[in-house]
Amino acid sequence: xxxxxxxxxxxxxxxxxxxxxxxxxxxxxxxxxxxxxxxxxxxxxxxxxxxxxxxxxxxxxxxxxxxxxxxxxxxxxxxxxxxxxxxxxxxxxxxxxxxxxxxxxxxxxxxxxxxxxxxxxxxxxxxxxxxxxxxxxxxxxxxxxxxxxxxxxxxxxxxxxxxxxxxxxxxxxxxxxxxxxxxxxxxxxxxxxxxxxxxxxxxxxxxxxxxxxxxxxxxxxxxxxxxxxxxxxxxxxxxxxxxxxxxxxxxxxxxxxxxxxxxxxxxxxxxxxxxxxxxxxxxxxxxxxxxxxxxxxxxxxxxxxxxxxxxxxxxxxxxxxxxxxxxxxxxxxxxxxxxxxxxxxxxxxxxxxxxxxxxxxxxxxxxxxxxxxxxxxxxxxxxxxxxxxxxxxxxxxxxxxxxxxxxxxxxxxxxxxxxxxxxxxxxxxxxxxxxxxxxxxx
Amino acid sequence: xxxxxxxxxxxxxxxxxxxxxxxxxxxxxxxxxxxxxxxxxxxxxxxxxxxxxxxxxxxxxxxxxxxxxxxxxxxxxxxxxxxxxxx
Numbered sequence: 001x002x003x004x005x006x007x008x009x010x011x012x013x014x015x016x017x018x019x020x021x022x023x024x025x026x027x028x029x030x031x032x033x034x035x036x037x038x039x040x041x042x043x044x045x046x047x048x049x050x051x052x053x054x055x056x057x058x059x060x061x062x063x064x065x066x067x068x069x070x071x072x073x074x075x076x077x078x079x080x081x082x083x084x085x086x087x088x089x090x091x092x093x094x095x096x097x098x099x100x101x102x103x104x105x106x107x108x109x110x111x112x113x114x115x116x117x118x119x120x121x122x123x124x125x126x127x128x129x130x131x132x133x134x135x136x137x138x139x140x141x142x143x144x145x146x147x148x149x150x151x152x153x154x155x156x157x158x159x160x161x162x163x164x165x166x167x168x169x170x171x172x173x174x175x176x177x178x179x180x181x182x183x184x185x186x187x188x189x190x191x192x193x194x195x196x197x198x199x200x201x202x203x204x205x206x207x208x209x210x211x212x213x214x215x216x217x218x219x220x221x222x223x224x225x226x227x228x229x230x231x232x233x234x235x236x237x238x239x240x241x242x243x244x245x246x247x248x249x250x251x252x253x254x255x256x257x258x259x260x261x262x263x264x265x266x267x268x269x270x271x272x273x274x275x276x277x278x279x280x281x282x283x284x285x286x287x288x289x290x291x292x293x294x295x296x297x298x299x300x301x302x303x304x305x306x307x308x309x310x311x312x313x314x315x316x317x318x319x320x321x322x323x324x325x326x327x328x329x330x331x332x333x334x335x336x337x338x339x340x341x342x343x344x345x346x347x348x349x350x351x352x353x354x355x356x357x358x359x360x361x362x363x364x365x366x367x368x369x370x371x372x373x374x375x376x377x378x379x380x381x382x383x384x385x386x387x388x389x390x391x392x393x394x395x396x397x398x399x400x401x402x403x404x405x406x407x408x409x410x411x412x413x414x415x416x417x418x419x420x421x422x423x424x425x426x427x428x429x430x431x432x433x434x435x436x437x438x439x440x441x442x
Numbered sequence: 443x444x445x446x447x448x449x450x451x452x453x454x455x456x457x458x459x460x461x462x463x464x465x466x467x468x469x470x471x472x473x474x475x476x477x478x479x480x481x482x483x484x485x486x487x488x489x490x491x492x493x494x495x496x497x498x499x500x501x502x503x504x505x506x507x508x509x510x511x512x513x514x515x516x517x518x519x520x521x522x523x524x525x526x527x528x529x
Contacts, residue, residue: 245483245500245501246500259502260506339502340502
């Protein structure tokens with residue numbers, strides 16, 4: 001952690017690179033055989049979605065809040081909050097697990113698992129799937145979380161360190177482990193195929209959904225439940241983030257010249273990714289098509305983002321989707337509201353899209369639901385689906401003043417009606433791990 | 443007191459920059475010494491721990507913070523103020 005062992009930031013990119021990226025994308029598209037199933041790949045449908053987050057406890061209420069540009073960020077409420085320097089977050093208020101789970105379940109479910117299971121119930125119900133027989137064997141779950149059962153860690157450290165007790169509840173380990181949520185989803189629905197958890201900090205959900213997409217696309221699974229969850233709004237969780245000095249004390253204002261940091265959120269998003277033909281054959285309502293995914297690593301700095309790494313993931317997702325940059329009408333930005341992310345992300349988008357960057361819309365819904373860390377990509381996927389399905393672009397709220405380094409159409413403060421046929425969702429994690437997903441309208 | 447305080451601050455910054463404290467000049471900026479944003483946050487933490495003070499610093503808007511980090515001299519002055527305010 002000392003200055004000399006870290007490499008300096010990359011020098012600014014030359015404008016020539018713009019042409020190169022888009023030309024490369026076109027050349028690749030030219031080479032693809034007509035039809036998206038070339039190479040034996042299967043098409044992937046989204047047939048169910050569910051969520052719990054600061055804006056609502058289901059998809060309709062979350063969509064409504066995004067349409068209204070409502071802010072779900074408010075005063076944090078939990079034990080010892082007065083000892084924190086940061087007092088705001090996108091907290092799921094009034095959460096009472098007894099409304100959803102019985103006593104035997106609650107003793108095993110950390111809050112990140114509770115959020116996941118509630119979101120999964122909504123998604124599976126919407127999809128109308130029953131995982132019996134062959135389907136159960138060909139179905140799995142891949143979820144993202146950065147830190148798993150943080151509340152469980154926090155409560156039990158308090159018990160042994162602060163209260164000096166020498167005994168903890170027997171289920172501490174199965175409750176806090178990162179794969180607890182994925183495992184409980186598999187048990188709830190009898191998903192007998194590939195199931196695991198991905199932890200890549202703020203990109204966890206996008207990595208998870210990208211892997212689930214590839215699992216269905218390759219034919220390794222017929223249905224995958226996927227998305228992610230996070231719940232670190234507790235004393236230890238927020239205290240750890242305070243240390244980095246990147247948190248805002250008053251609001252999340254992505255892309256605004258007045259932005260002063262990120263605001264944490266909590267919650268979950270879960271989706272049903274289903275083999276297209278399977279979905280069509282049973283007459284399922286297809287919400288959107290997942291068409292591309294790309295991952296890249298900056299291999300540069302543990303916290304500072306790289307425009308080149310982000311650009312490679314953005315361009316890669318379009319290549320994977322056989323998508324012309326000009327098709328993309330909306331990008332759900334990573335848009336954390338930090339000084340570093342927002343200008344780096346805008347630079348990456350400008351380079352990846354060339355002149356089209358000025359014609360597309362890009363917004364950060366973190367301004368409304370906060371940064372759900374490992375769960376954030378899953379909740380943000382909802383804004384992508386809303387854009388494709390309802391023709392409504394969720395706004396970046398809290399926007400006060402233009403920043404010349406973020407000179408894109410960031411859909412300030414008010415949602416906008418617009419028909420878009422293709423969208424991207426960006427996630428760029430600490431550690432330089434980038435994951436971008438591409439969706440198309442059905 | 444003031445000389446001791448300055449010496450300790452410069453020792454903390456020198457350790458972060460992996461330099462001899464004697465090499466540090468008060469008019470140098472942290473960047474001049476090769477200290478990046480993460481290194482700066484770590485130095486501020488070390489100073490807070492050393493003097494039991496809380497430094498108002500947000501890495502998103504270092505220039506808007508009440509705590510002037512433009513040079514080593516300004517950091518020393520700002521820490522002196524915070525230590526004095528503590529009483």
